[in-house]
Amino acid sequence: MADKQKTLICGDVNGNFNALFNRVDTIVKKSGSFDILLCAGNFFGDDNSQLDAYKMGTKKVPVTTYVFGPSQLEHADYYCEEGGEIVPNVIYMGKRGIFTTSADVKIAYLSGLSRREMGKDVNMCTFEPSDCSAVRDACFRGQSEFRGVDILITTLWPAGIQEDENQKVDMEQDRLSDLLSWLSIHIKPRYHFVPSPEKYYERQPYRNQSINQDYKECATRFIALAPVGNKSKEKWIYACSLQPITKMRIMDLLTSTTDETVCPYNPDLLKQHQPGKVVKVTGNGQFFFNMDANDDDQGKRKRKGDNPERKRREIDPDSCWFCLSSPSVEKHLVICVGTHCYLALPKGPLTPYHVLILPIAHHQAQTKAPDEVVKEIKRFKDALKQFYDSMNKCAVFFERNYRTSHMQIQCVPLPRHVEAQILEVFQDEAGINSINLELLPPYADIAQTALPGAPYFTAELPTGELLYTRPKQHFPLQFARDVLSSPPLLNCEDKADWRQCLLSKEEELQHVADFRQRFRPYDFTADDSGSDSE
Structure with a gap:
């Protein structure tokens, strides 16, 4: 069995760096070392003076920390270049992308607010449909079979996730995004983390959808983390030990839980090759794995009509790459x-x-x-x-x-x-x-x-x-x-x-x-x- 990655995830830090790193240090002393810490929400706040001690080296960040964003324009100047360190051991990953850790855990992320749903101008704190497509494509790239990603981190919640029969979820419309529903149903994260404005929320696992309804996909756990150091003592940090999805047995990946629910998103989203653009789905539904495939009926008829000529060319030893007498060998x-x-x-x-x-x-x-x-x-x-x-x-x-x-x-x-x-x-x-x-x-x-x-x-x-x-x-x-x-x-x-x-x-x-x-x-x-x- 592959080694598991010990991971910590937190909600909005909002400049409460001492509360965050002191808590992480306590967890490490009690439970042993962790590989990474992921900050799912705002890292900076109105007062960021606590970060000075970490910049000067009088205090140290106990676990390698990854920060995403920004999602507020007033915080934009606090960030360094993508891939750089904000302070030692705190790495800024940018607004969107996917990265694979040394333990082969795949983490996709898309931070910021949706311009389409918020009606704001484009800036580094907003995302568009093209950003969702870019993250999806990056997840699929180089993989002819796609199981899903291990973790997805977003600032907003995917629309539909709040429809929970088992517990009441109050969430403002401007924190829900249809675009993230599209992204999530396509890339099938095992864990989807978001920041929550006030309360901790963990939804029952839901089973992802497939174009082929007879085929079972992996399940997703959706978890919203409260702000760091909140006065209500709502849970704001989450620990998990992850075996990479690429190294899991398919039997373990598809094992159901007793509290499992159906996918909260419209399965028709899988028919959209890009957000808002519906394409024809045929065969076993793997059209999105092959970006160059021509799936339209006209293309098929044309290829069918070309078959006799193509076969005649293929049996010609002069044009075959593998006939030993061919000059093409x-x-x-x-x-x-x-x-x-x-x-x-x-x-x-x-x-x-x-x-x-x-x-x-x-x-x-x-x-x-x-x-x-x-x-x-x-x-x-x-x-x-x-x-x-x-x-x-x-x-x-x-x-x-x-x-x-x-x-x-x-x-x-x-x-x-x-x-x-x-x-x-x-x-x-x-x-x-x-x-x-x-x-x-x-x-x-x-x-x-x-x-x-x-x-x-x-x-x-x-x-x-x-x-x-x-x-x-x-x-x-x-x-x-x-x-x-x-x-x-x-x-x-x-x-x-x-x-x-x-x-x-x-x-x-x-x-x-x-x-x-x-x-x-x-x-x-x-x-x-x-x-x-x-």
């Missing part, structure tokens, strides 16, 4: 060549020993390949298993016959100690993506499962078991890379997209040379007599 990536197949380094490998098994001639998938090709694929797999085993690693092989023209079997070695987790991580990620992933018996024949030419995705686990699904619209093309690069396995999420980890040609040549040298004892192509061919 990057020959320097080839590691070794057998009778019917060859081994090559992929573009943007997950590890230095991540390789591809490809047929020399043009075959779209294993289900359409001749017996002799399938037989040699097995020989390459067996050789790679022995090779990886010599490094105390296990092998995962996967193939995606979906939006690809030339068969590619990806071969990725993983540390032996994660072998027991591979199936679970595949199933977790499939659940996040609403993918129906079937587990077939060890060494099942994909040709007996999928019809020739039909799209499929399959992954062979070190146990020999086969995972299989038939991709539907919007199937994530990087699904297997997302799984294997996840923290429980290779822990290199920045490599989930091959385009983000491209090597220079010199580096590729070095990778190929190193692989050839280490693979030589297992390379049957060096002295193969060609017994498979007739």
Whole structure:
């Protein structure tokens, strides 16, 4: 289990710095050290003289503190540049954004008052619909499957959250924002913290909505914190221990509580790609994960009409990137060549020993390949298993016959100690993506499962078991890379997209040379007599 981050969150400080940091110091002495303190409301107030002692160093901030804002124009001059320190150990994060802590906890924030709802001019203390979109997009960026964020901090309350059947909530309309309802339902925070003008309020957890109503999303705890040092002794500081959402098991993430409620926001907000802009939702509803996708009917008809021409181009060896006789093949990536197949380094490998098994001639998938090709694929797999085993690693092989023209079997070695987790991580990620992933018996024949030419995705686990699904619209093309690069396995999420980890040609040549040298004892192509061919 991943280490948890111990986090403190407070409401409006309003210049009461001694009350805040003295209380934090007491909590630390009683409960041990905390990783961060988040100030959800106004940090400055009318009198900020207490901060002088922290500036001069006569007093010290006990926990690294993150400040957001401003939400009042008269406080704007008190802030430093974004990313700078207001005083030692107090960092100003700006008005909006998302940041990931060293413990991999993801914190999104949008401070200030809504110009649209407040009717004020644009300034550094207000936000607009475009700010909400920017935060949403920053949360999704680089993630083909999005679970949610760990924490969302906003100055205003999302409209609808105050509709609570279990307790009365009095909140002025000017502190409620429809834009934040849109943001919250899209980014699905596990915790949503806001400042409260007077009273502490903790709502019962609500279950987030999904475009696909059959798919369960994570739950959100909404907590409003009273002002620091308030005379009514309302709760103004909150402590929690967070395991990052990216490292949680999907089963734990989706576990219901006895007091859970339905989502208080209109589910139609999920159909708005931008606040106030409704777009058509089709398939499994993942349109917002792929900003470049063309989901309109006209685009689909056009693509359908282009299919015959595209297929004719794809089977032309001169234009195929992987037919070995094609001038388009990057020959320097080839590691070794057998009778019917060859081994090559992929573009943007997950590890230095991540390789591809490809047929020399043009075959779209294993289900359409001749017996002799399938037989040699097995020989390459067996050789790679022995090779990886010599490094105390296990092998995962996967193939995606979906939006690809030339068969590619990806071969990725993983540390032996994660072998027991591979199936679970595949199933977790499939659940996040609403993918129906079937587990077939060890060494099942994909040709007996999928019809020739039909799209499929399959992954062979070190146990020999086969995972299989038939991709539907919007199937994530990087699904297997997302799984294997996840923290429980290779822990290199920045490599989930091959385009983000491209090597220079010199580096590729070095990778190929190193692989050839280490693979030589297992390379049957060096002295193969060609017994498979007739």
